[in-house]
Amino acid sequence: MTTLVVGLGNPLRGDDGVGPLVAEAFARSLPPGADVEVDEVPEGGLSLMERLVGYDEAILVDAVRSGQHPVGSVLRLEVDDFPTQHAASSHDLSLAAALSLAGSLGLRVPTRPPIVAVEVEQVMEFSADCTPEVRAALPTAVAALHVEWRRLLAERRRKEDP
Amino acid sequence: MTRISIDPVTRLEGHGKIEIFLDQAGDVENAYFQIPELRGFEKFCVGRLAEDMPNLTARICGVCPEAHHMAATKALDALFHVEPPPAARKLRELFYSIFFATDHTTHFYALGGPDFVMGPDAPKADRNILGVIKKVGRDVAGRVLKMRHDGHALIQMMGGRRVHPNWGLPGGVSRGIDEEQRQEILGRGREAVEFARFSLKLFDDIVLGNPAYVEMIRSEAFTHRTYDMGTVDEKGRVNFYDGRIRVTDPAGKEAFSYAPREYASYVAERVEPWTYLKFPYLRKVGWKGLVDGADSGVYKATPLSRLNASSGMATPLAQDEHDRMYSTLGGKPVHHTLATHWARLVELLYATERWVELASDPELTSPDVRVLPSAKPDEGVGCLEAPRGTLTHHYWTDERGVLTGVNLVVGTTNNYAPIALSVKKAAQALIHKGTVVTEGLLDRIEMAFRAYDPCFGCATHALPGETPFEVRVLDAQGRLVERLARNVP
Numbered sequence: 001m002t003t004l005v006v007g008l009g010n011p012l013r014g015d016d017g018v019g020p021l022v023a024e025a026f027a028r029s030l031p032p033g034a035d036v037e038v039d040e041v042p043e044g045g046l047s048l049m050e051r052l053v054g055y056d057e058a059i060l061v062d063a064v065r066s067g068q069h070p071v072g073s074v075l076r077l078e079v080d081d082f083p084t085q086h087a088a089s090s091h092d093l094s095l096a097a098a099l100s101l102a103g104s105l106g107l108r109v110p111t112r113p114p115i116v117a118v119e120v121e122q123v124m125e126f127s128a129d130c131t132p133e134v135r136a137a138l139p140t141a142v143a144a145l146h147v148e149w150r151r152l153l154a155e156r157r158r159k160e161d162p
Numbered sequence: 163m164t165r166i167s168i169d170p171v172t173r174l175e176g177h178g179k180i181e182i183f184l185d186q187a188g189d190v191e192n193a194y195f196q197i198p199e200l201r202g203f204e205k206f207c208v209g210r211l212a213e214d215m216p217n218l219t220a221r222i223c224g225v226c227p228e229a230h231h232m233a234a235t236k237a238l239d240a241l242f243h244v245e246p247p248p249a250a251r252k253l254r255e256l257f258y259s260i261f262f263a264t265d266h267t268t269h270f271y272a273l274g275g276p277d278f279v280m281g282p283d284a285p286k287a288d289r290n291i292l293g294v295i296k297k298v299g300r301d302v303a304g305r306v307l308k309m310r311h312d313g314h315a316l317i318q319m320m321g322g323r324r325v326h327p328n329w330g331l332p333g334g335v336s337r338g339i340d341e342e343q344r345q346e347i348l349g350r351g352r353e354a355v356e357f358a359r360f361s362l363k364l365f366d367d368i369v370l371g372n373p374a375y376v377e378m379i380r381s382e383a384f385t386h387r388t389y390d391m392g393t394v395d396e397k398g399r400v401n402f403y404d405g406r407i408r409v410t411d412p413a414g415k416e417a418f419s420y421a422p423r424e425y426a427s428y429v430a431e432r433v434e435p436w437t438y439l440k441f442p443y444l445r446k447v448g449w450k451g452l453v454d455g456a457d458s459g460v461y462k463a464t465p466l467s468r469l470n471a472s473s474g475m476a477t478p479l480a481q482d483e484h485d486r487m488y489s490t491l492g493g494k495p496v497h498h499t500l501a502t503h504w505a506r507l508v509e510l511l512y513a514t515e516r517w518v519e520l521a522s523d524p525e526l527t528s529p530d531v532r533v534l535p536s537a538k539p540d541e542g543v544g545c546l547e548a549p550r551g552t553l554t555h556h557y558w559t560d561e562r563g564v565l566t567g568v569n570l571v572v573g574t575t576n577n578y579a580p581i582a583l584s585v586k587k588a589a590q591a592l593i594h595k596g597t598v599v600t601e602g603l604l605d606r607i608e609m610a611f612r613a614y615d616p617c618f619g620c621a622t623h624a625l626p627g628e629t630p631f632e633v634r635v636l637d638a639q640g641r642l643v644e645r646l647a648r649n650v651p
Binding site: 010011012042043046050093097100101104105124125126127 | 201202203205206218221222225227268272291292295300303304307310311314326
């Protein structure tokens with residue numbers, strides 16, 4: 001069974017691009033033969049939900065501006081926890097609403113994909129670079145993706161062989 | 163002055179907020195959007211090669227990458243003084259029609275439509291696509307998702323990539339389509355026409371079948387008599403991809419008609435001391451403040467204004483629907499903001515019919531899809547109708563094609579002033595002599611600006627959708643007397 005990892009964000013908007021950056025670094029760190037697909041999606045909501053159709057397991061990685069953690073902190077969130085930059089879309093449904101829409105239509109989507117979120121600072125200025133604190137968080141965020149991936153694999157094994 | 167702020171929570175995508183100023187008597191004096199500006203795009207672009215712009219601008223925001231991609235491509239045609247061959251021009255317009263149909267579908271069903279389908283008095287929790295499904299059935303949502311899926315699949319097939327196309331080039335496109343692909347596009351286009359007709363029928367049954375809704379559409383609270391802007395073809399009919407810009411006055415008479423490259427002679431930007439937003443207005447009419455009427459240069463660039471500014475639609479079914487809308491609402495022009503939703507559905511039908519019309523042309527499979535530029539680049543303007551209004555890209559380069567200047571006027575920006583007017587009127591209905599009727603205030607304001615389908619992703623950043631709102635009512639001493647919140651923990 002393939003696990004889908006999606007980096008959310010816009011690589012031209014400074015720290016907003018951290019999701020795709022982490023996803024890309026994670027893809028490079030995978031052992032050969034790992035059954036993982038990695039992609040990037042610029043917006044949350046319907047488009048993201050549509051990308052998740054057909055998968056039982058997914059992990060999202062996104063930027064968050066909670067203002068409650070130092071810039072560069074890596075957090076683990078769930079879809080209905082706290083709106084990250086793209087889990088609550090501005091011009092679309094929120095991811096939570098999009099996933100319940102999928103559920104009500106009987107579409108196969110991961111019901112509660114975990115989100116690895118990086119606390120960011122600068123998303124309002126066009127730039128292909130992240131702030132240094134966010135860039136420094138990349139290895140931790142990639143490690144957090146590995147933890148989530150292992151957790152999904154362990155859960156799956158438990159289900160298959162209780 | 164008493165000040166009321168409606169704050170979407172800052173941690174989302176920038177802190178857009180609506181502020182309502184009251185006068186000494188406690189009545190609404192002014193209202194405006196304040197949106198944090200995405201900075202530095204021009205600086206980001208200068209020094210890069212102009213050919214990168216279709217890909218770069220498509221990444222400005224994930225909401226309408228195709229519109230930026232295509233406007234940038236057209237700007238490159240002008241910059242390099244090259245005319246694409248007929249097949250490339252048709253392919254581009256076909257691609258653009260598919261995008262338009264997909265985008266309008268999303269807006270109507272997921273964003274704007276729920277206000278109508280559920281009714282303005284329905285609880286907020288039901289005024290979303292899930293509520294729509296409860297009311298009209300699951301198969302409708304299935305059709306909406308299929309429409310989006312088909313649109314995205316064809317855009318990917320033609321444009322080369324799922325979200326960000328790498329297709330447009332100065333003088334044409336990077337690849338054409340074969341006969342099998344043309345047949346697939348045509349087949350899905352025919353289904354799309356049926357979907358658009360079904361959507362208009364749904365609007366008929368639910369909205370027009372309910373006199374209370376029709377009354378709301380026609381109510382003064384949602385009416386602004388402004389100028390209208392839209393792109394028209396040689397016969398004055400709506401065209402999304404190319405043509406002249408036509409502006410009609412509040413009575414519906416043509417005020418100006420100009421080529422896209424002349425835009426700066428017709429559109430100016432007003433800077434107001436109380437906001438850093440710049441309000442575009444008609445230069446030749448002049449800025450008279452945030453007011454409507456023939457003396458005020460405020461204009462709208464929306465689906466409704468495109469219809470108002472045109473002589474009609476270039477396809478038969480859409481023309482019928484155009485006629486029906488105007489005869490129902492008392493003739494052309496219509497200035498009821500909420501009729502924008504109806505106009506959007508007429509445009510959806512036009513986009514799908516145009517899709518089929520273009521896909522039926524055997525010339526589409528011609529391998530002749532590019533003319534290589536040979537002239538020196540200097541300056542170019544590319545203009546088209548984005549779903550949210552007229553979109554203009556203007557580039558300057560040196561003779562090597564390295565960008566020295568960039569100016570974008572994006573769809574939503576055109577509508578800053580009318581959006582402010584709409585928010586003000588909505589607030590006026592519920593705020594009198596310092597008394598704020600909190601019940602329904604957020605709903606009315608949301609409905610007022612949602613009709614414009616505003617998107618600040620590229621203009622600045624983000625507002626509507628499910629963005630949380632916070633309303634703060636402060637008295638003259640700045641003390642908090644009332645707080646209203648939605649989607650705020």
